[in-house]
Amino acid sequence: ESTLGAAAAQSGRYFGVAIAANRLSDSTYATIAAREFNSVTAENEMKIDATQPQRGQFNFTAADRVYNWAVQNGKEVRGHTLAWHSQQPGWMQNLSGSALRQAMIDHINGVMSHYKGKIAQWDVVNEAFADGSSGARRDSNLQRTGNDWIEVAFRTARAADPSAKLCYNDYNVENWTWAKTQAMYRMVKDFKQRGVPIDCVGFQSHFNSGSPYNSNFRTTLQEFAALGVDVAITELDIQGASPSTYAAVVNDCLAVSRCLGVTVWGVRDSDSWRSEHTPLLFYNNGSKKPAYTAVLDAL
Numbered sequence: 001e002s003t004l005g006a007a008a009a010q011s012g013r014y015f016g017v018a019i020a021a022n023r024l025s026d027s028t029y030a031t032i033a034a035r036e037f038n039s040v041t042a043e044n045e046m047k048i049d050a051t052q053p054q055r056g057q058f059n060f061t062a063a064d065r066v067y068n069w070a071v072q073n074g075k076e077v078r079g080h081t082l083a084w085h086s087q088q089p090g091w092m093q094n095l096s097g098s099a100l101r102q103a104m105i106d107h108i109n110g111v112m113s114h115y116k117g118k119i120a121q122w123d124v125v126n127e128a129f130a131d132g133s134s135g136a137r138r139d140s141n142l143q144r145t146g147n148d149w150i151e152v153a154f155r156t157a158r159a160a161d162p163s164a165k166l167c168y169n170d171y172n173v174e175n176w177t178w179a180k181t182q183a184m185y186r187m188v189k190d191f192k193q194r195g196v197p198i199d200c201v202g203f204q205s206h207f208n209s210g211s212p213y214n215s216n217f218r219t220t221l222q223e224f225a226a227l228g229v230d231v232a233i234t235e236l237d238i239q240g241a242s243p244s245t246y247a248a249v250v251n252d253c254l255a256v257s258r259c260l261g262v263t264v265w266g267v268r269d270s271d272s273w274r275s276e277h278t279p280l281l282f283y284n285n286g287s288k289k290p291a292y293t294a295v296l297d298a299l
């Protein structure tokens with residue numbers, strides 16, 4: 001195959017990319033994105049601050065720009081993200097307790113109803129666990145509404161759009177030996193045992209010198225899949241873009257039948273949120289990096 005998306009499709013998977021609405025007018029960017037990928041995640045446009053800037057006033061202008069571009073170019077869409085401690089609008093940052101809990105529920109309903117039946121996977125909850133050795137939940141205004149906020153978010157999401165796969169998404173959960181990974185595993189196991197509606201786990205996979213790729217990532221993917229959820233690599237970027245590490249990540253996904261696909265977090269290095277890491281598959285001039293070839297060969 002000659003593109004990442006077509007190569008991934010040979011094994012029933014997708015190869016996706018994070019898209020920024022304001023870059024779609026850059027023809028180099030749009031040409032690569034349209035050609036190479038068959039799944040799209042909005043890098044920021046479907047987040048809480050973007051979609052509900054004032055309480056009760058939803059704005060899907062930028063989100064729809066990404067969504068419509070994706071559909072017009074034949075790509076499926078991952079929704080990102082509905083409940084998160086970060087990129088909250090000011091009004092939400094100022095809420096607490098039952099008012100914040102209700103605002104979370106209203107937000108999930110508002111965004112999911114706008115896209116009802118149109119989203120392959122939703123990242124319902126993002127980054128709810130703490131880093132480090134505690135295995136605890138991250139402190140946040142949402143966490144302070146009560147430990148059940150995550151399951152309430154998933155139950156709300158299932159009712160709002162039964163056709164979307166509902167994912168929990170986090171970072172520093174790729175290494176099987178890490179406490180954060182084990183804490184997430186216990187939550188997913190508990191949700192499956194109690195019938196909380198969760199369909200998938202997203203592993204962001206922002207690999208860098210502080211949290212490097214480890215070959216036990218495949219074990220992690222296998223262990224979660226064995227709980228009865230799909231897994232996905234949702235925001236892949238690798239500091240330095242080592243071709244062999246990129247190939248290893250792709251091979252880890254391909255080794256797990258419940259791995260739905262891989263999404264890279266941007267097109268060219270200059271589009272990356274960590275551009276100083278030169279972590280992506282395309283040079284700033286749009287040409288393919290060695291990591292691109294390694295990924296294509298692995299798929």
Ligand code: XIL
Nearest residue numbers: 043044080081126171204235272273
């Ligand atoms: C990042 C975007 O790439 C940046 O443009 C933005 O300034 C901050 O958020 N985990 C996530 C993503 O789930 O939403 C984040 O995206 C990167 C880390």
